[in-house]
Amino acid sequence: MPGERSIISPIIIVGSALILYWVYRDSRARDAYPPFWFAAIGFSGLFIHFLAVPLGALIYIMVRPKGRLVPCPHCGAPRLATLTECPKCEGPLKKECYRCHAAIPVEATECPECGSRS
Ligand SMILES: [Zn+2]
Ligand SMILES: [Zn+2]
Structure with missing residues (x-):
């Protein structure tokens, strides 16, 4: 038809x-x-x-990789919370804590692992 x-x-x-x-x-x-x-x-x-x-x-x-989607602090694009680099703008999403060397979110002002201020 x-x-x-x-x-x-x-x-x-x-x-x-x-x-x-x-x-x-x-x-x-x-x-x-x-x-x-x-x-x-x-x-x-x-x-x-x-x-x-x-x-x-x-x-x-x-x-697909499971997890929460959060906006990138650089470009605002949604991305998986556990990524170390933004898939869109390739900006860093993790930084290293100077005290305990844990990978912490780039926008964090306090290390969630040891509590030290960066
Ligand atoms: Zn981005
Ligand atoms: Zn730390």
């Missing part, structure tokens, strides 16, 4: 693009190989079946 197909396909295209965009942004914030996920899910959706896109996104959600 050509008429039915022409109504459904724009929804599929827009939906797939939104899912791909979200996966790309989320994997970049988590530093989890965004070009790999974007290409793998995008190509599967294009050449295998459009359902590979939501399915690929589900697999991504299951295997």
Whole structure:
């Protein structure tokens, strides 16, 4: 049925693009190989079946690095709280405590490990 197909396909295209965009942004914030996920899910959706896109996104959600997303103190982009470098602007997110040498958040004024002021 050509008429039915022409109504459904724009929804599929827009939906797939939104899912791909979200996966790309989320994997970049988590530093989890965004070009790999974007290409793998995008190509599967294009050449295998459009359902590979939501399915690929589900697999991504299951295997992605877990953790809280917090804004970067340099550029404001969301990133995983445990990263040492911003995936977007590559600014440092951790500094070394001069006393106990623990890796502490760059915006911290007090070391959470030993309590010394930097
Ligand atoms: Zn940044
Ligand atoms: Zn310390």
